[in-house]
Amino acid sequence: MTDFAPLLAALRRPRILLAAARAGLAEESRLRRSRPSGPGGSQIRLGALIAEESALEAYRAAGLATYSSRRHIAVLTALLAEARLSADPALS
Numbered sequence: 001m002t003d004f005a006p007l008l009a010a011l012r013r014p015r016i017l018l019a020a021a022r023a024g025l026a027e028e029s030r031l032r033r034s035r036p037s038g039p040g041g042s043q044i045r046l047g048a049l050i051a052e053e054s055a056l057e058a059y060r061a062a063g064l065a066t067y068s069s070r071r072h073i074a075v076l077t078a079l080l081a082e083a084r085l086s087a088d089p090a091l092s
Helices: 005-009 015-023 025-032 041-062 069-087
Strands: none
Touching: 005 069, 015 025, 015 069, 025 069, 041 069
């Protein structure tokens, strides 16, 4: 099992992106309750979300026209929610 806590702690993103992602956490948590989870599923989802967020951050930093702030916020929100769930399995 991979420990993603150090990776998540090392994330440095603009405040506005993180503020928007945190604002979406309440809605994301409500959506997660209806989603089934299997053994190790949270770790797999965390890995996929971290990879996607990293790519989006590279697009943002490079100023590419294909960058979507809406998608970046959605992925950050899902990443925060998934990290919260994996930290406290009783929440899932």
